[in-house]
Amino acid sequence: MKLYIKNMVCDRCKMAVETVLDKLDLNPTNVVLGEVDLKEESLTDAKYQEMKTALENLGFELLEDKKKAAVAQIKAAIVELAHYTKEPLKVNLSEYLSNKLGTDYASLSSVFSVEEKNTIEHYFIQQKIEKAKELLSYGELTLSEIAFQLNYxxxxxxxxxxxxxxxxxxxxxxxxxKRQTLDKI
Structure with missing residues (x-):
């Protein structure tokens, strides 16, 4: 069973979600940003509500709407790309997202724009700028090194x-x- 979870944007988020699922005796087989695969094929309504409430108590949202789930997948892929990928992108963003999510970019872009009132490209820029802020705050890299690392x-x-x-x-x-948390962007 696949679940899509909003606001799961970092490794600590993944650990928190895994902890919740373990406490509920659910068996996650794969936990990545924004998404969880459970060994269970289905859950009782009571177990589903218990899981949903436990996740909400930690600031996560279980996404049931397919459009919202698609947006969460797009955001998770972009956050992963902007904040956790060290290698330069070898294809353009649209091709990367299409390949990663298995959906044509026009559909992804349309859903994202309607749901978020923002474009995918602008969201990617926002994430890269947030990463630049993080790197600037550490004071360890020059602006030139930051530009290189972020593929500018x-x-x-x-x-x-x-x-x-x-x-x-x-x-x-x-x-x-002044920085923002990733889920507030």
Whole structure:
């Protein structure tokens, strides 16, 4: 049985979800960002509600609507790409998402835009800028190294997108250091 879970955006989130499922004697066979495979083929209504409530108590949302589930999958794939993938993307974003989610990009884009009032591309930029903020706050990399790590063509391109998204230059941001949690983007 496959479950889609909103706000599961980091490794700690995955561990929290696994803990909840284990406490409920459910058997997750695979837990990735935004999605869980259970060994069980179906659940009783009572067990399903118990799981749903336990997840909600931790700030997660069990997605039952297919469109919302698709959006959660898109977001999880983008978060994984922007925050946890070290290698440069070898294909464009649309091809990456189509291959990863097994759906044509036009359908993914349409659902995402309607449900989120945002484009996939802009959401990806927002995630990359959030990652840039994280790296800037650590103070270990130069802006040039950050631009390279996030696959920007130049420091100027990163700086322009950063300013457009935050209203601050990267240097100004370093002085303020205000970040958002990934699930709030």
């Amino acid at each position: 063509s130049s420091v100027a391109h990163l700086s322009a997108q950063f300013k457009k998204e935050t209203g601050l230059t990267p240097s100004q941001f370093k002085q303020d250091l």
